[in-house]
Amino acid sequence: MKPIAILCAAxxxxxxxxxxxxxxxxxxxxxxxxxxxxxxGYLIVNFIRK
Structure with a gap:
């Protein structure tokens, strides 16, 4: 859910x-x-970590 909120902010x-x-x-x-x-940048780092 958090990446979706960040995506909406982007x-x-x-x-x-x-x-x-x-x-x-x-x-x-x-x-x-x-x-x-x-x-x-946050989304890229978040997806790389997973």
Whole structure:
């Protein structure tokens, strides 16, 4: 269940990032991109460990 919640968070951060992509250095864009990187990294590490 936890990976599904992380996957939903990654999906939300992608949606936010595509909304603010034209202004890459805005705070919402940077935060959503950072959240995307962190959640994707967590999912990759979680699937490798199993």
């Amino acid at each position: 999906q939300a951060s992608v949606a936010t990032f595509t909304n603010y992509y034209h202004e890459i250095w805005d705070i919402p864009s940077i935060l959503s991109f950072g959240t995307l990187i962190i959640s994707a």
